[in-house]
Structures are given as C-alpha cells and as structure tokens.
Amino acid sequence: MTLTSLFKAGPGGVMTDDVGVITGDLELRTTLADDGAVTVEIRYEGADEWYRLAAADCRLADPKDHEPVHHALLGVLNRPEG
Template sequence: MTQQSSVFTASHGVMTAEVGVISGELELRTQCDDDGALTLAITYSGADEWYTLPGEGYRLHDPRDHEVVHRILATVLARP
C-alpha cells in the first residue's frame, strides 16, 4: 500500500461525506493498495479528524498511477 499527502488552500471549499463543505488550509491523503483500490481522505491541516470525499469504489487500473492521480486531485481541489 502506498500513501500520498498534500497540503493546499481551498478557497472555494471541498465537499466531504461527513460534514459538508470545508475550506481553508487542508490536507489531502490518498492511499492505494496493490490491487488499485484508492482511498481519499481530507482534513484541516494539522487536525486529527479525517473526512472522506463523496463517492466510493475508486480504483486505478494501474497502481503505479497513484502519485500522478494524487497530484491531479490536489491541484483540482486547490484551484480557485
């Protein structure tokens, strides 16, 4: 299993499954197992409680794409 993490500022907010939209300085964490199953989580930077992004069953065709997909997600979530 691999894990990637990025801190970014979300001025327009990011929707979570648990608490709705959160904004400000956030941290995105993605985990990918050897079968390509992808887990997405987000938190306020420095906080202990993690939230999930809406949706389920995320899967990569090739787990080696994890780093690239993580960077794309972090960039899209950070755009104004």
Template sequence: MTRSPDSGQVPADEPPGSERYVDQVTAGPGGVMTYEVGVITGDLTVSPTWDDDGRTARAAIQYTGADEWYTLSQSPAPIAPEGLAAYHRDILGRIRRGDAAWST
C-alpha cells in the same frame, strides 16, 4: 472516517499498495465536498491511499493540524495506469480550484 493515513512516500520499487502521498493545499472558492461533514474550506491536508483491490484509491482529507480525517466525495475512485501519484496531483488541482471539488 476518522483515520490517519501513513505519511511520506515510499520508494518506487515498493508494491502499489505501499505508496503514500501527503500534501497541504488551500481549497479554492467553494471548498471541497466530503461524505462526513459536507463542504470544508481553508488549509487542508490530503492523502490518497490504495484500496485493497489494487485498482481504486480513497482520498482522505483533513483541516491541516486537525485530528479528524474525512473522505473526499466520490472516493474511492478508479486509478488510471499513471498510478496513485497522478491521482494525487489531480486531487490537489481540484481542491485548489474549489467549487465543492470531489475525487473523480
């Protein structure tokens, strides 16, 4: 997937498809599993975005400062009623723990 998600967070009154979260995180031991290149480690940037169906989201991840974006394994994932912000927090926690983390 070589795409660049929009950065920043839109106001809460915007429709769900407009939400954008981007954070930097350091992967824990064992890194993070991607579809395109397998495990990646180190300082990463992650950005989940809603899929067109409005029920699932895809997590894009890259080495911080790089141009290429990858898809976090097991993405897209269904989003709980808590929304994209909760999914984003969960992904950040999984990445920090490492062990070839994935999105669900």
C-alpha cells in the same frame, strides 16, 4: 502506499461525505490498497480527523498511476486565489 499534500480550498470549500463542506487550509491524503482501490480523504491542516472526499474514490489498473492521480486531485482542489 499513502501520499499527502497541503492545499488551500477555494471559495465554496470542498465537499466531504462525512461532514459536508470544509474550507481553508487543508491536507489531501490518497491511499492505495493492494487491490488497486484508492481512498481519498481530506482534513484541516494539522487536525487528527480525516474526512472522505465526496465521489473521489477510484480503482487503478496500475499502481504507478497513484502518484499522477494524487497530483491531478491536488491540482483540482488547490485554489488559493479562488
């Protein structure tokens, strides 16, 4: 299962494992695997390439927690006013 949401990074941007900090209008994607592993990635809004969000991957005991985890991450990352 995959969830995606648009957001705006605050000052200082968002750190990725792949390319360092990215800023601006971004998209969050969380993907839940059958074993409960959640992969967290971001990209520039509308871009093709996704980047792994630094230190954000996790494993869930209950698949029902995927959506709340996605929205919690979105709440932390979305800082349009800084």
